[in-house]
């Protein structure tokens with residue numbers, strides 16, 4: 001990580017260092033682990049850690065001239081912690097480097113099920129999957145037959161939310177930023193309908209077209225104008241699960257939400273949530289997801305960048321919609 005930023009992240013905000021990346025020895029007496037990183041995850045929250053005053057309270061911002069950190073899948077090479085043995089596969093917070101020493105092992109989880117792709121532990125079985133399950137089942141309180149709108153619907157979180165909603169018997173529409181993504185939503189993920197928000201000059205009218213009777217659940221990933229339009233289309237007792245506001249992360253002055261009156265007269269619940277409150281309970285969501293994956297009832301699309309050096313482009317690409325599906329970086333295949 002080069003230095004703190006304002007505005008949109010650029011590839012040049014990160015650089016590749018070839019010094020000191022291989023530290024094969026765990027310090028004497030350490031209760032941490034030495035890992036080889038296999039797959040790394042590019043997630044929108046990482047942008048928030050690139051600004052000096054990150055107020056999310058999640059991890060603390062990045063340190064200039066140190067590796068960026070984020071979620072990943074890794075293999076334990078050496079362990080000073082009885083919870084982990086050499087050879088274990090884990091997912092959790094790690095460094096964007098070939099090898100890392102991880103001292104905060106409470107955010108590392110052992111991988112027990114290896115009959116699914118390991119990269120899934122950065123996506124459907126990792127933080128984004130837990131986000132989708134928590135946000136849909138627990139925050140949105142869905143019922144069969146309800147109408148569900150998902151924004152950024154082809155991404156790591158959105159593609160799963162839409163499929164879970166379909167499996168529950170909901171009517172589901174998603175928005176995404178290209179024709180290719182809209183086709184995926186309709187033809188691969190089984191959404192009832194989908195639209196390209198970049199081609200709609202009036203988002204309120206677009207949502208009215210897809211939800212003539214209104215929206216029961218809005219799974220909010222983007223914020224800004226989409227949130228304003230969705231509020232105007234909510235039904236009485238509708239729920240808005242505020243997962244993310246990616247359209248706002250790079251703005252010096254976030255856009256205000258104007259249309260708040262319907263929250264009152266339609267008794268709408270708008271609730272923010274954080275995956276970090278649910279991570280430790282991941283096994284509850286695995287009981288739902290693993291059978292669905294194994295039986296082919298859920299599909300999960302990944303956008304795979306090969307090589308650690310592809311990270312800057314992959315991470316920056318989240319903010320222009322370059323990724324199609326969950327963005328991962330494969331560092332090593334073994």
Ligand code: NDP
Pocket residue numbers: 043044045127128131152153154155156157158175176177178181221222242243244245246247248273274275276318319320321322323324325326327
């Ligand atoms: P995605 O895989 O969906 O990647 C981000 C996508 O956001 C892009 O592909 C792009 O898709 C869309 N996007 C980017 N900029 C804009 C913009 N200005 N307006 C509208 N859409 C935009 O990311 P995730 O699925 O990982 O994350 C989705 C959301 O969920 C994010 O807001 C993220 O911060 C949030 N999140 C929240 C968590 C929580 O604990 N609350 C945990 C994990 C994620 P397109 O081409 O369709 O525009």
